[in-house]
Amino acid sequence: xxxxxxxxxxxxxxxxxxxxxxxxxxxxxxxxxxxxxxxxxxxxxxxxxxxxxxxxxxxxxxxxxxxxxxxxxxxxxxxxxxxxxxxxxxxxxxxxxxxxxxxxxxxxxxxxxxxxxxxxxxxxxxxxxxxxxxxxxxxxxxxxxxxxxxxxxxxxxxxxxxxxxxxxxxxxxxxxxxxxxxxxxxxxxxxxxxxxxxxxxxxxxxxxxxxxxxxxxxxxxxxxxxxxxxxxxxxxxxxxxxxxxxxxxxxxxxxxxxxxxxxxxxxxxxxxxxxxxxxxxxxxxxxxxxxxxxxxxxxxxxxxxxxxxxxxxxxxxxxxxxxxxxxxxxxxxxxxxxxx
Numbered sequence: 309x310x311x312x313x314x315x316x317x318x319x320x321x322x323x324x325x326x327x328x329x330x331x332x333x334x335x336x337x338x339x340x341x342x343x344x345x346x347x348x349x350x351x352x353x354x355x356x357x358x359x360x361x362x363x364x365x366x367x368x369x370x371x372x373x374x375x376x377x378x379x380x381x382x383x384x385x386x387x388x389x390x391x392x393x394x395x396x397x398x399x400x401x402x403x404x405x406x407x408x409x410x411x412x413x414x415x416x417x418x419x420x421x422x423x424x425x426x427x428x429x430x431x432x433x434x435x436x437x438x439x440x441x442x443x444x445x446x447x448x449x450x451x452x453x454x455x456x457x458x459x460x461x462x463x464x465x466x467x468x469x470x471x472x473x474x475x476x477x478x479x480x481x482x483x484x485x486x487x488x489x490x491x492x493x494x495x496x497x498x499x500x501x502x503x504x505x506x507x508x509x510x511x512x513x514x515x516x517x518x519x520x521x522x523x524x525x526x527x528x529x530x531x532x533x534x535x536x537x538x539x540x541x542x543x544x545x546x547x548x549x550x551x552x553x554x555x556x557x558x559x560x561x562x563x564x565x566x567x568x569x570x571x572x573x574x575x576x577x578x579x580x581x582x583x584x585x586x587x588x589x590x591x592x593x594x595x596x597x598x599x600x601x602x603x604x605x606x607x608x609x610x611x612x613x614x615x616x617x618x619x620x621x622x623x624x625x626x627x628x629x630x631x632x633x634x635x636x637x638x639x640x641x642x643x644x645x646x647x648x
Contacts, residue, residue, distance in 0.1 A: 311384035313345070319374045319413030320626045320644075325363025329375065329412075329626050337409070337417035339387040344395055344420050346402050348646040350436040350620075351379030351411040353633040355472075355537070355560055361630075364561070366585060367406045376411030378403050380436035381647065383423065384415075391420035398425045401438040401602075406587075412626070414646055421595075424602045433617060434609050437473070437641060440586065442605045442613040444559070445477035447589045449485065452533050455555055464488035464529035466522075466546065469537035469562060470510070471498035471638035473615045478535070479507045480612040488529045492522070492542075498638050513542070523549035533557075535584070540565035547573040547581070557584040616640035 317336045320329045339345045359365040360375055380401050386392035400423040404410035408417050426435045448465070457463060467478045470491030479502065482489035490509045491502055499510050509529065511522050522545070525531070532554040534546050540563030546556055547569065556579065558567075573579060590598065605613055618640035621629035626644065633642040 311347070313384060313415070317414040318623055319409065320376070320623060321372050322361060322375055323372050326361070329361065329630070331624055331626060334374075334413075336415050339385055339392065339417050341387050342389045342392060342420055343387040343417055344383045344392050344423060345385035346379075346381040346400065346416050346418065346423070347384045348379050348381040348411060348414055348416055349432045349648075350381075350646060351376050351644050352437050352440075352641045353630060353644070354378070354440050355562070355637075356440060358630070358634070359561070366587065369406075369409075374409035374411075374413050374416075376404060376413070376416075376644075378436065378439040379411035379416070379646075380426070380432045380438075381416070386420070389420060395420055395423055395425065399432060399435070400425050401435040403439045412623070412644060412646075414623070424606075427606055430606060430609055433643060434614065436643060437615045438602070438605055438609065441474040441477060441615065442609070443590070443601065444474055444586050445481055445613060446601055446605065447584075447586060448478060448535055449481055449487075450589075451557065451584070452487070455533060458553070459530075461530050463533060464490060464509075464526075464531035466490045466492065466526060466531045466534040466550075467537075468492040468513075468535070468542060468546070469560065470507075471495075471501060472537070473641055474537075476502070476505065476616075477613050479505070484612055488531070490522070490525055490529065490531050493638075495638075501638065513545075519545055519548055522546075527551050535559060538562045539567055541568075543567045543581070544569055544573070547577075547579060550577070550579055553578040555579070556581040558582070559584040559586075618642055620645045 316333045319334050321332045382399050383395045386396045403422040405418045471493045479489050492511050494513045502510050526549045532551050534556040536558050537560030539561040620643050629642050
């Protein structure tokens with residue numbers, strides 16, 4: 309099938325770090341060798357996108373740049389190569405190339421290897437959110453299982469910002485695998501929401517006895533694997549509560565405060581602290597492992613790895629969409645609708 313591709317397209321354009329995103333008409337890209345052009349259908353706003361807008365993300369692009377790390381759509385043009393030709397005409401979940409413009413546009417050029425054809429029982433909206441959060445949840449449990457466990461005791465997980473889409477996935481995957489997950493949130497309404505969804509261990513960081521309760525639960529469940537999206541003072545609070553020989557992974561920075569750590573929490577406890585970046589984890593996997601992971605995610609999208617959608621916005625309302633997401637992160641994802 310031949311597709312009519314316009315010479316220009318609407319796209320969200322970021323002029324520089326921290327600038328207000330603008331919707332502009334720019335040239336439609338053309339795919340080269342090993343690449344495809346996708347007519348975008350839907351793309352979410354993620355915390356990593358917010359970090360990119362401020363210039364605080366690990367991937368830097370030449371400005372002006374189109375943001376957006378993941379989305380979904382239909383492959384409408386293909387460069388030379390076997391994989392691009394295989395994907396031609398298919399509906400796909402896609403990730404943006406680190407060297408090209410991103411998903412917040414009517415069309416996106418990316419590497420064919422960064423696309424996954426989706427099954428008929430998965431909606432394009434769910435497919436648009438297939439990479440960042442579901443893959444991160446899968447990665448967390450991969451990290452958990454590969455960590456040495458010298459005591460041989462059952463171990464639990466602590467996860468912060470747990471009312472987020474990712475936090476809810478971690479809870480559901482923990483339940484399925486019978487791994488206790490301690491979910492740290494910051495408001496009572498988030499506690500109520502997670503309880504209603506079946507979460508068992510929830511701690512409110514705004515409560516005056518937060519650290520006491522967290523330490524008690526962490527030791528009771530031997531929660532020695534910790535994933536933190538907050539940063540700032542939360543890091544020290546987590547280390548204070550952690551059992552000895554815990555591993556703390558920082559994967560986000562919702563707090564803009566600097567992390568200050570008591571050296572004793574590392575010197576005398578055997579605890580370790582390090583960063584987690586999904587891109588690095590993905591690069592450590594072979595092509596076959598990546599294919600198997602995406603197949604697993606598709607099988608779980610309607611179950612453990614499904615995502616609640618809060619609102620849709622057209623691309624022209626990008627700044628309203630960003631503010632809605634910032635102020636309602638625990639209500640579900642905000643999607644930018646780009647096509648039909």
